[in-house]
Amino acid sequence: MTTKFELLNQKRNRYRGAYLVALAVFFITWIARSALRLSGGEDGMLGDALLILMYVCLGIQTFFVVKEVRLKMEMKQDPALREMMNDELVRLNELKAWRTAFFALIGYICLMVVLSLIIDFPDLGRVLVTGLLVGFGAYGASAYWLNR
Amino acid sequence: MDEKRLRNTLKIERARKDLTQEQLAELVGVTRKTINTVENGIYIPSTYLALKLARVLGVTVEALFQVEDGDVPQ
Numbered sequence: 001m002t003t004k005f006e007l008l009n010q011k012r013n014r015y016r017g018a019y020l021v022a023l024a025v026f027f028i029t030w031i032a033r034s035a036l037r038l039s040g041g042e043d044g045m046l047g048d049a050l051l052i053l054m055y056v057c058l059g060i061q062t063f064f065v066v067k068e069v070r071l072k073m074e075m076k077q078d079p080a081l082r083e084m085m086n087d088e089l090v091r092l093n094e095l096k097a098w099r100t101a102f103f104a105l106i107g108y109i110c111l112m113v114v115l116s117l118i119i120d121f122p123d124l125g126r127v128l129v130t131g132l133l134v135g136f137g138a139y140g141a142s143a144y145w146l147n148r
Numbered sequence: 149m150d151e152k153r154l155r156n157t158l159k160i161e162r163a164r165k166d167l168t169q170e171q172l173a174e175l176v177g178v179t180r181k182t183i184n185t186v187e188n189g190i191y192i193p194s195t196y197l198a199l200k201l202a203r204v205l206g207v208t209v210e211a212l213f214q215v216e217d218g219d220v221p222q
Contacts, residue, residue, distance in 0.1 A: 003170050009179055080177060087178035088194050089185060147181070 005084055012071055012085070016144050019064040023140060026057035027133050034126050038119070090147055097143035104138035105131060153189045155214045161205040162187075176200045 033050045036042045075082040108131050121127050162172055169187070173180045176197065185191035186201075193201070202209045 003174055005174060006170055006180055084174070084177050084179065087182050088197060089182040089191055090179065092191075 005081060008071065008075070008081070009085060012068065013144070013148055015064045015068045015071070016140070017148075019061055019068075020137075020140050020144055022057045022060035022064070023133075023137055026054055026061065027137055029054045029057065030130065030133065034123075034130070037123070037126075093146035094143055096146060097139045100142035101135045101139035105135045108134045152192065153216055154192045155216060156186065156189065157207075157212055158183075158187045158201065158205075161207055161212060165205055172201075172204065175204045 029050050033042065033047060033054070036044075036047050036050070041047060075085055112127060112131075115121075162169070167175070169183045170180045173183045176183075177200075178197065182191065182193075182197075186193050186197075198209050198213055202212050205212065
């Protein structure tokens with residue numbers, strides 16, 4: 001029989017998985033739109049379609065973040081449950097996920113250093129936001145993979 | 149990173165008590181996955197968790213976990 005706690009754990013994993021899928025689609029769309037911008041075609045129909053898709057992904061991400069926050073609030077009522085959901089293996093996996101994110105960011109920075117020798121990036125802000133997406137994406141994907 | 153393995157009799161002791169992984173997990177306050185990874189020797193539990201497992205299963209920690217012979221200087 002599946003316990004209440006195990007059901008909550010499965011629910012949390014489902015929310016995180018759905019959030020990650022939305023983040024991955026957002027990331028691909030973001031890269032595609034950045035490439036369009038570099039080639040000067042950002043204002044066309046394709047650019048608009050990508051922008052709409054990005055907003056949809058942001059909406060989905062927000063939806064699942066809110067769902068997880070509500071789950072956390074539910075867990076707050078029960079300290080034993082909260083302790084179970086964040087046991088020593090979960091905490092260790094989260095540390096490993098931060099390490100993965102760190103190396104992903106280092107890799108991204110190295111790649112950008114090399115690319116900046118070839119391409120003249122017109123928008124530094126976009127490069128930085130991409131870096132943030134890489135870091136948080138790597139953390140989320142790694143944590144999900146380790147705790148699934 | 150960590151190639152050390154801890155031999156254990158967790159599965160046997162759990163079966164002796166007629167407990168599922170989920171039930172044991174709930175009794176010691178961890179996830180089922182934690183029990184599963186400990187049982188399979190993938191994750192080495194903290195001393196605190198090892199003591200809790202031993203107490204719940206009614207055995208000593210030494211009976212539940214053993215270091216591989218090669219890991220201990222003779």
